[in-house]
Amino acid sequence: MFARWYIWLTSTRGFHLSVALYLAGLWIIRTNLFAGTGGDDAEQLVFSQSWALGYGVGNPPLFTWATIVLTGIFGVGVGVVEGLKFLLLAATYCLLYRAGCLLFQDSKNAALAALSPITFYYVGWDSVLGFTHSVALIAVLAGFYFTLLRLDERSGWLDFLALGILGGLGLLTKYNFALIALALLIAAATDATYRKRFASAKFAAACVLAAAIFAPHGVWLLEQSAELGRFAEDRLADKTLISFAAKAVHGIIQALSGAVNFVLPLLAILLGLFFSAFWRAGPLEHENLRHRRILAGAYMLLAGFVLIAILLSGAVKVRDHLFFILILLPLYGFARVEAASLPVRRHHLFAAVIGIVALAIPLVLAGKFLLYPVTKSDTNLHIPYGEIATEIKKAGFDRGTILADGYPYALGGNLRRFFPDARIVSTKHARFRPPLDEKKGQCLIVWSPHKRAGDWAQVMKDLANRYFGAGLPPSLRSRKIAAPTVPSSDQPFELFYYLTEGKGRCR
Structure with a gap:
């Protein structure tokens, strides 16, 4: 029976139906169980009253613009904001699956990799109760990477325009999108096929399109330079640390801690079930080797960018939620798993863990509601x-x-x-x-x-x-x-x- 469920879950139909039903169920629970909302969700209900090029220097405006459109159609309510967020989560899972289908020989690995973010605490749990801009970020980033993978096989104008549009929209979700997008493009440029793609008028047009999409907000942001400086100092600096060395060490430790915290508990699950896939390299002749190297290179570059930013800015408050840009790591992890050709029973165990986590989240959500008189939380x-x-x-x-x-x-x-x-x-x-x-x-x-x-x-x-x-x-x-x-x-x-x-x- 379990084997049949595994085959169904990892099939194209089963994957998409599971994602749709699961997120629809969470949306119903979230919008009907709780009397109020807080954090980012409530913020959107304030900002979505009128159009603006920016609503504060902390985040770009794309999610707010989408909220304005949807509240104009469906009315003002928590259900609209939550609905937009869960649609973006669905898009994230589905686009990761599409990317996995291009990356892996076995689509079952694509399904498991795409479902993996449910075990990221900040995606599987915290995004249900908060986060808006970050959810938009991971959806657009998944689409950006999928489009980049497609450029390996096709290079029409529409493919490049899609890359440019997603690049521009990504910059309007969270500013740290620029770091991972740049890292992906540089890493891809180390490959001969991608170098040929990038050395074309089509890629130049895609870059111009991305810049044009971001430009109105970018100009507005430059006009807020004084406020941006105050915001950065408040959010990133620590006045109690004076020396360069103290700031650098503290910032690096914070960044490492934030990255590890974000990928837990998935990192522990992957190492526990597929340790040999990460202890040794997969066969060099494996089909996914090129893209595995590109993805690994991108995240190594990203680590370098973060290190340089910490050293140049003196930033020490590197918060965990800044690492939503690690959303592509499950694809890299399962690329190694596929290359290692491990026993299928381990894949079954991983699917079982995914199922347990998925069932636990709505139960914990209900428990959080019922236990409020005792916990007084949120x-x-x-x-x-x-x-x-x-x-x-x-x-x-x-x-x-x-x-x-x-x-x-x-x-x-x-x-x-x-x-x-x-x-x-x-x-x-x-x-x-x-x-x-x-x-x-x-x-x-x-x-x-x-x-x-x-x-x-x-x-x-x-x-x-x-x-x-x-x-x-x-x-x-x-x-x-x-x-x-x-x-x-x-x-x-x-x-x-x-x-x-x-x-x-x-x-």
């Missing part, structure tokens, strides 16, 4: 925004501007789900301010102190008056909404707010 997911929105409507808010505190909860993005026609401004993304509606509306200011020191009612009032001209009088008192979390815990969630007639830039 409160953003359990805040009863529906009940809160109902109380706000009862208080008289209909339309206008909502100025929402962005810490520690993603109030702005979550409230937009219930007030899609309101203008949402979040203190977490204070530089992004959607255009004012010509019709005068109300001014709603919301926050949750959550054990923070200080008089937050006064802080929010001063903020609204100073930066938005809200004109809140000193005598205005805040109001409170208390609602039980979902599922209920021993402490209800409390939200405070001011509600007045619109004035200035809060209307």
